[in-house]
Amino acid sequence: MAKSIDVSDLDIYYGDFLAVQGVNMTIKARSVTAFIGPSGCGKSTVLRSLNRMHEVIPGARVEGKIMVDGQSLYDPSIDPVAVRRQIGMVFQRPNPFPTMSIYDNVLAGNRLNSKRMKKAEQDAIVEKSLRGANLWNEVKDRLNKPGMGLSGGQQQRLCIARAIAVEPQVLLMDEPCSALDPISTSAIEDLIHELKSEFTIVIVTHNMQQAARVSDDTGFFNLKAAGQPGQLVEMNATKKMFSNPDNEATEAYISGRFG
Amino acid sequence: MTTTEVTPTHASLPLTGPRLPQWAPALVGLLAVCAAGLLAMLLGWGIVAFAFLAALLFVVALPLWSVSVEGSRGAVDRLTTSLIWVAFAGAAIPLLWLIWTVLSKGLPAINAAFLTYDMRNVVGDDQGGIYHAIMGTLIITGIAALISVPIGLFCAIYLVEYGKGTRLARWITFLVDVMTGIPSIVAGLFALALFVLIFGPQIRFGFGGSVALSLLMIPVVVRSTEEMLRLVPDDLREASYALGVPKWRTITKVVLPTSLGGIITGVMLAVARVIGETAPLLVIAGKTDSVNLNPFSERMTTLPVYIYYSVTQPGTVPFDAPPGAEAPGIERAWGAALVLIVIVMALNLIARLVGRIFAVKKG
Amino acid sequence: MTTTHETEPEVSPPSQRGDRIFAGLAKSAGLVILAALAAVFIFLAVEGIPGVNQPAETYAPLSSFLPYVGRLLFGTVFAALIALVIAVPFALGIALFISHYAPRVLAAPVAYVVDLLAAVPSVVFGLWGARALAPQLVSVQAWLGEHLGFIPFFAGPASVTGKTVLTAGVVLAIMILPIITAISREIFAQTPRLHEEAALALGATRWEMIRYAVFPYARSGIVSAVMLGLGRALGETMAVALVLSASPVVTLNMISNTNPATIASNIASSFAEATPAKLSVLIATGLVLFAFTFAVNFAARAVVARSERKFSR
Ligand SMILES: Nc1ncnc2c1ncn2[C@@H]1O[C@H](COP(=O)(O)OP(=O)(O)OP(=O)(O)O)[C@@H](O)[C@H]1O
Ligand SMILES: [Mg+2]
Numbered sequence: 001m002a003k004s005i006d007v008s009d010l011d012i013y014y015g016d017f018l019a020v021q022g023v024n025m026t027i028k029a030r031s032v033t034a035f036i037g038p039s040g041c042g043k044s045t046v047l048r049s050l051n052r053m054h055e056v057i058p059g060a061r062v063e064g065k066i067m068v069d070g071q072s073l074y075d076p077s078i079d080p081v082a083v084r085r086q087i088g089m090v091f092q093r094p095n096p097f098p099t100m101s102i103y104d105n106v107l108a109g110n111r112l113n114s115k116r117m118k119k120a121e122q123d124a125i126v127e128k129s130l131r132g133a134n135l136w137n138e139v140k141d142r143l144n145k146p147g148m149g150l151s152g153g154q155q156q157r158l159c160i161a162r163a164i165a166v167e168p169q170v171l172l173m174d175e176p177c178s179a180l181d182p183i184s185t186s187a188i189e190d191l192i193h194e195l196k197s198e199f200t201i202v203i204v205t206h207n208m209q210q211a212a213r214v215s216d217d218t219g220f221f222n223l224k225a226a227g228q229p230g231q232l233v234e235m236n237a238t239k240k241m242f243s244n245p246d247n248e249a250t251e252a253y254i255s256g257r258f259g
Numbered sequence: 260m261t262t263t264e265v266t267p268t269h270a271s272l273p274l275t276g277p278r279l280p281q282w283a284p285a286l287v288g289l290l291a292v293c294a295a296g297l298l299a300m301l302l303g304w305g306i307v308a309f310a311f312l313a314a315l316l317f318v319v320a321l322p323l324w325s326v327s328v329e330g331s332r333g334a335v336d337r338l339t340t341s342l343i344w345v346a347f348a349g350a351a352i353p354l355l356w357l358i359w360t361v362l363s364k365g366l367p368a369i370n371a372a373f374l375t376y377d378m379r380n381v382v383g384d385d386q387g388g389i390y391h392a393i394m395g396t397l398i399i400t401g402i403a404a405l406i407s408v409p410i411g412l413f414c415a416i417y418l419v420e421y422g423k424g425t426r427l428a429r430w431i432t433f434l435v436d437v438m439t440g441i442p443s444i445v446a447g448l449f450a451l452a453l454f455v456l457i458f459g460p461q462i463r464f465g466f467g468g469s470v471a472l473s474l475l476m477i478p479v480v481v482r483s484t485e486e487m488l489r490l491v492p493d494d495l496r497e498a499s500y501a502l503g504v505p506k507w508r509t510i511t512k513v514v515l516p517t518s519l520g521g522i523i524t525g526v527m528l529a530v531a532r533v534i535g536e537t538a539p540l541l542v543i544a545g546k547t548d549s550v551n552l553n554p555f556s557e558r559m560t561t562l563p564v565y566i567y568y569s570v571t572q573p574g575t576v577p578f579d580a581p582p583g584a585e586a587p588g589i590e591r592a593w594g595a596a597l598v599l600i601v602i603v604m605a606l607n608l609i610a611r612l613v614g615r616i617f618a619v620k621k622g
Numbered sequence: 623m624t625t626t627h628e629t630e631p632e633v634s635p636p637s638q639r640g641d642r643i644f645a646g647l648a649k650s651a652g653l654v655i656l657a658a659l660a661a662v663f664i665f666l667a668v669e670g671i672p673g674v675n676q677p678a679e680t681y682a683p684l685s686s687f688l689p690y691v692g693r694l695l696f697g698t699v700f701a702a703l704i705a706l707v708i709a710v711p712f713a714l715g716i717a718l719f720i721s722h723y724a725p726r727v728l729a730a731p732v733a734y735v736v737d738l739l740a741a742v743p744s745v746v747f748g749l750w751g752a753r754a755l756a757p758q759l760v761s762v763q764a765w766l767g768e769h770l771g772f773i774p775f776f777a778g779p780a781s782v783t784g785k786t787v788l789t790a791g792v793v794l795a796i797m798i799l800p801i802i803t804a805i806s807r808e809i810f811a812q813t814p815r816l817h818e819e820a821a822l823a824l825g826a827t828r829w830e831m832i833r834y835a836v837f838p839y840a841r842s843g844i845v846s847a848v849m850l851g852l853g854r855a856l857g858e859t860m861a862v863a864l865v866l867s868a869s870p871v872v873t874l875n876m877i878s879n880t881n882p883a884t885i886a887s888n889i890a891s892s893f894a895e896a897t898p899a900k901l902s903v904l905i906a907t908g909l910v911l912f913a914f915t916f917a918v919n920f921a922a923r924a925v926v927a928r929s930e931r932k933f934s935r
Contacts (some may be wrong), residue, residue: 056500057532058424079638095494099516110503112512159498166502305761336827343723345730346715353755353796360754398934413651421645422652431652433923434659440850440919441912444886448908449662452669460898474653474658478669481655507644519868528741535743538859538890563745563860567890570749570864589753596746603741 003069003086003169004029005050009062011113011229012045012124019045021229023064024218032196034211034238037221038253042230043204046221051087051200052080068170085113088168091162092175094155095161096147102145105158106130109166125165133161134191153184160191164199171195173203177210189214208254212242220250241254277328284341291316310352314345349426357602362508365597368590374598378565383438387587389595391550392565396602398554399465399544399561400534403472408526410473411480418481419488420510438478440598446474447539454543463545465554468561471539476529483525485517520617527610530602537563662912673902680899683869691907695914696872697787697882700854701724704876707799710848712795720803721810722832728852733807740800746863751793756784756865763788763877777875788876790865794858798828798851805850808844810836828890842925849922853915859886885911 010023020042027033035043048054049062052073065072073083096105106126110117117125126143130136135157139150147158156176163171173192176186192201192214205211211218219235234247245251295313298304304312318341376388403504414431422428450471454462491514499509515522545558546568573588643775678685684693716736760782767780813836821831866881875884883891889904896904 049502053497053501056497081500081503081505081638083503084501089497089501091494091498091501095492095498097495097498097513097517099513099519108499109504112499112502112504154582162498162502183261229376270893296710299832305758307758308765309761332827332830336829339829339832340723343715343719346712347719347724349797350712350716350796351735354735356754357742357747357750358902359891360750371754376904413648414655417645417648417652421648427649427652431655436923437916437919438659440853440857440915442859442886442908442915443913444857444859444889445666445908446664448889448905449665452665452905453661455669456665474662477655477658505638505641507641510644516739532739535741537743537745538886541890563743566745566749567860567864571750571891593750596749600746604738607738607741613855 005170005200005202006065007046007050007111008067010046010049010062010066012042012049013061013063013077014057015059018229020221021224021231024234025228025232025235027200027202028217029200030196030198031216032192032201032203032214034215034218035221036208036218037204037210037230037233038223039206040230041221041223043221043232044174046232047174047202047204048089050171050172051089052083053089055080085109085166086168086200087170087172088163088166090156090163090171090173090176091161093179094109094152094159096150096155096158098146098148100147101144102139102147102150102158105147106161106165108162109236111154113166129161131163132164132191133157133194134187147225151184153180153187156180156184157188157191160188164195168199170200173201175204175206178206185210208242212238218242220245220247220252222249260383263385277330278333278613279325279328279337283324284337284344285319287324288317289375291320298610314349317341340620350368360452361593361597361600364590364593365595368594369597373591373594377550381548387561387591389565389591389598391547392560392562392595393598394550394552395465395544395559396534396561396563396599398552399468399532399540399559400472402466402469402554403533404526404530406469406473407476407480407529411477411526411529412484412522413487414477416510417483418485420506420514434480435478435601438474439482441474443471443536444538444542446471447542449474450539463543464556465544465551465559468540468544469554472533472536475536475539476533479529479532480526483528484518487521487525488514491517503568504607520614523617524610524614527606527613531606531610534606535563535599537561537567540564541567547618562595562602566595566599569595624732651710666905666909666912669878670905671902673899673906676899676903680897680903687903687906691885691910692815693872694883694888694907695910696887697769698856698884698886698911698914700882700883701787701790701794704788705794705855706848706852708792708795709799709802713799713847713851714806714844716799716803716807717810718832720807722828735830736800736803739796740804744797744858744860746861747793747797748860751789751861751865752785755793756786756789758784759786759789759792760784767877768844771858773833774874775876779879780877781879783879785867786867786879787881790862790881791876792846793861793865794855797858797861798854801854802851803848805847806840806844807881809840809847809890813839814862826842842928846922846926849925851916853922855887855913856884856915859890863887893914 005027007025007027010020011018011022012023035047037043045054050073052064054060054062062074068087071078091141096102097108100108104111105125106129110122110125123212127136127140130139137156138154139145139158140184142149147155148156156179160171160176162222170215177188177197177227180188189210192203203214204209206238217235217240218241220241221230224231234241234250236246240246241250242254245254251257269302292313295309295316298312299309318338321341322334325337329337334531353354356376372386373388374393375390376386376393378387378389412436418431422431447468450467453470454467456465495513495517496509500506500515504512540561541564544561546560546564547558548560551559569588569592571587572590573595576586643803672688676687681690683688716732720733724732739850755774759779763776763786764768764780766776770776782827817835817839818831821835826834862884863886865882866887869880869883873880885907889908892900893904
């Protein structure tokens, strides 16, 4: 039951500062969409506005429309907390809860929402999520150890397990591999391929090859000019973007001829 | 140090300068102590004069030697270095002296009876005790903590999690600063003024003391908790929000547990600070010689107040006492001071231990 | 922790209700602080303002409020200044010792011991000052009176008990040492490493590095640390009350038998026998003390705030 997201005329502000302007796009259900672009052009900002994490920052606000499955995300009747339960997120740096064990970390989303579950049910969720994140075999014998004791790559997969344990519709990933070694990176890329069958995935990456490898569609963001807000320059099927993009700037960026 | 291989005559750049040998400060220090000691013995000076002279000799002699070998810049450096060492030693002396005095005078006063008797009907050098004062201290401080911790904790949560950047938060921050500077006796007078207005001029009771102590404790709790909450990385809050966890649960289940160790340490240090307060309790809790366990009626003595009254009304030295003996009140005051210091130090140590135990474990 | 009771069906709005309650709690805790501080002012004023205008004998040995509180204020400031003059050099020395001079194995224990010093209750300091320190200072003060008697501070005749305002100042100095040390130590430690290394790389000695890189950076921080120490010394009660047998006099003589009282020690020692009229006078002096320490603390914060602005950009 993964969902598609329609974004129209999205402007995103930090206080008075307009960070991103005029974004229009459609993110297809059960596919992987990659955001690429130079640093500071607003990829993270757009991503965070997709599950209303943006407004966590004081003074931050959004104008425009984001429709998920026919509902407007920024409608006053929408509970942002409920939105985030449906649209999960994985961050650039792994951030397991330091006071919790591996087991508790995976269940954190359920526990913190004080969902009451039987022990067997909990065990099942933990195993399913950890298997889903390709981590089960590595940690099944030390589920009660602190999550901080894992390696960086394992921690990141733990965070993915934590995010999928609440069974969201959409999974947002902000440079999930940027703090990881190539082996952990490829483990996570494999994982993204598998997760695609169940979730709608949006991933921000600075790694062109990664975008080409994992995504079905790619959006290229860029600043209009220095000191101007960021914008979505082009969004197309990844194959097309990497072989024959519509926009010159896209081609320049992808082929590395970018200023 | 790294220039041992360079022979200065041959090098185009002079990489070594004339330096005093490494043991020079130690030698000068030793000589200064010896010279001062000799003089002090010959002239029959006290220990204070001796220490002062030794320090002076050291501070003067080393730079003098240095100026003849190392030049003026080196000498100034030597001078300041020795001044700073002397400052350190000078400040260490009173602390050691104080601890030694309290230990040596307090220990003889302490025995089981001292800890379990009160002062009711105690005349002269009868066996008296501090049981009532210990209980008073525990009750009054305990209630003060019960009042201050929730208020301080929630206030810090407001400042860090909810009010960030708002005008109200800025005001509260400012006023917490003001509160930190309230002289403790003013806190006592406030409690007195408040309860005198309510209950009439004769009111003295333990709870009033707790209110006064809370006034002193709340800003400390707010400050330390605030600092601890700010140390929790925003990453964790966002991770929790991204799981669809409401803000208040994020705070209670993620932020507070992560900073628990530091918060507990801060609270215990705050308790340690107010447990030794005298002035406010003198004013509002009053003084009694008997055990009173009800904070809401009647006077209640605490250890510091007990010490104060024992010193100011020490009684007379019994006529059959050995020469040089002190008044019974003074002896009890030293005993109580030792007990108080032990409690405060224990709180300090426990605070740090607890902080370490609750600190986030890795691996 | 999670049991299998089938309670509270999952609906989304409760999250917001819980949030509202919790935020309300937090906010009201902040408001309690506002209210408490307002209450301090109001109740002290209500009980204290009548103290400004009492029958003349209440102010014995003086006859009206202003001279009465004026002399006490003089004593308060005088004792606090003595404490500052003694404490500041030592405190800065120790702070530098911890941040720049001490061998690494010594720095942390010393810092810890200084913190412990801060934890010693003031009444114990007072007891120690009156019973242990004062007798030791008798000969020192006699010497000062003999040889430096031409300076008004040491005019003498020196007290034979040692219980003088100088002794009280020394005790106060030891008490405010930790706070000044702690704050300046933090500030010294925050000096940008780059500045220090730049100075050292130019061939500065350690002291020159401190003079040219550390002090300019730390100046305002030191000022505020000193002011906070001053605030503490102004409000301290017990150390003075136990060491001094004081009377409201104005004198610069630090070593004689007649010593100026401070506001706080005067409250503590006259409180027990106070009539209601006298009590209101004492509360009024307390209000004056509060206002005065407030002004000092406020000035300290202002200095810090200004320098923070200067260094933030
Ligand atoms: N918390 C914030 N407050 C104010 N401005 C912000 C904040 N976070 C980001 N910005 C600004 O918004 C713009 C977009 O930032 P964003 O983090 O979305 O870029 P990005 O494309 O994710 O960059 P990177 O590839 O480096 O992660 C930048 O100009 C940045 O300075
Ligand atoms: Mg980013």
